[in-house]
Amino acid sequence: MxxxxxxxxxxxxxxxxxxxxxxxxxxxxxxxxxxxxxxxxxxxxxxxxxxxxxxxxxxxxxxxxxxxxxxxxxxxxxxxxxxxxxxxxxxxxxxxxxxxxxxxxxxxxxxxxxxxxxxxRLGPDPLRADAEPELAWRRIGRSRTSIGTLLMDQSVVAGVGNIYRAEALFRQGVDPARPGRDLTHERWSAIWTDLVFLMAEGVRAGHIDTVRPEHTPEAMGRPPRVDGHGGEVYVYRRSTMPCFLCGTEVRTEVLSGRNLFWCPTCQRA
The missing domain is CATH 3.20.190.10 (MutM-like, N-terminal)
Known part of the structure; x- marks a missing residue:
């Protein structure tokens, strides 16, 4: 989707x-x-x-x-x-x-x-000028539901899909299984800020790139991604492959009906 x-x-x-x-x-x-x-x-x-x-x-x-x-x-x-x-x-x-x-x-x-x-009935959209991230925080900050599930709930945050969920949580070092109420407000603000940045770049480029400059294929001397997804990512659809940062095998499981990807080392519980 x-x-x-x-x-x-x-x-x-x-x-x-x-x-x-x-x-x-x-x-x-x-x-x-x-x-x-x-x-x-x-x-x-x-x-x-x-x-x-x-x-x-x-x-x-x-x-x-x-x-x-x-x-x-x-x-x-x-x-x-x-x-x-x-x-x-x-x-x-x-x-x-x-x-x-x-x-x-x-x-x-x-x-x-x-x-x-x-x-x-929709949550704040990171790409809208009128977005109020505090509305999302009111739901997230008191929820026992995992942040990985909450980010895919369009009534909490609108527009985030499977790729942005996986990549934003990786970039912020957040375990997707962590309950929303266990996040600090500071960590939520960092996730939101990253979503605003990444999604705006997606609008500009027409595809999703999430790796930082120091982790591009050119910077790391690694092969570029070959995938219909069309961009460089950290964990999305990289199940069983080594994490670019720590070498740990990227894991996957089904969460709320969608495949979730994460690094158990970089995103410690």
Whole structure:
């Protein structure tokens, strides 16, 4: 599932391609035909992201809410748009550009109150200027639940996925099994600050790199990562491989339905 930086990049792509422009909307697949008809010809006024949720605002105060889920993806291209292929849930287009949405978990229209309710049920997003990390700390600081689980709870922190969870906890030397209430406020602040930095870099670069300059392949004289993930990481998907810092075998286990990766030496309990 795409992590938060991908959704913020998609918001930026929509602003670049369609902001201030009346868009043609259609649903070649047919599953969003009624919704597409309601926004067809409307001006796209805003493109927003909160966690893994993309929100596109139109001049009639409606918001298109998209959650890609596991299978959803966007394709952008120059006009004229080619005949749609595959199951295109929604196509937005102008005389200059088009965007096709396929396979989302959610594609729906919201009114302002429904959009407000969506924001209210999500935790602070490290990529949003209005994020309040103290809201997350109020949940984390009194919870018996592990920090590894809490970071994946979108009502606690929005936008963090499996990669950012594993990598931020490694970089801060935090055992993912540690209960939230056993963290100090200072340690939580360090995790949050690191998430802000790493996820902003993900928006800028378009992929996730988490290793510090002194641990890059060039600096360490090691082979670069060869993986569809596309970036240099410390522990994510490196199960049974030696930790770059201490040589301990990286471990993995399933936590809250997702594979967790960590170094038992660098992230001591």
């Amino acid at each position: 795409p992590e938060g930086h991908t959704i913020h990049r998609l918001a930026g792509e929509h602003r670049r391609a369609f902001a201030g422009t009346a868009v043609h909307a259609e649903s070649p697949q047919g599953r969003f035909a009624a919704g597409a008809l309601r926004i067809d010809g409307r001006v796209l006024t805003e493109a927003d992201a909160h966690g893994k949720h993309l929100l596109l605002g139109f001049d009639d105060d409606r918001w298109l809410h998209v959650h890609l889920g596991i299978y959803g993806k966007y394709t952008f291209g120059p006009a004229p748009a080619p005949p749609p292929t595959g199951m295109v849930r929604l196509r937005l287009s102008t005389t200059e550009e088009y965007a096709d949405l396929r396979g989302p978990n959610t594609c729906e229209l919201l009114d302002p109150d429904e959009k407000k309710a969506l924001h209210a």
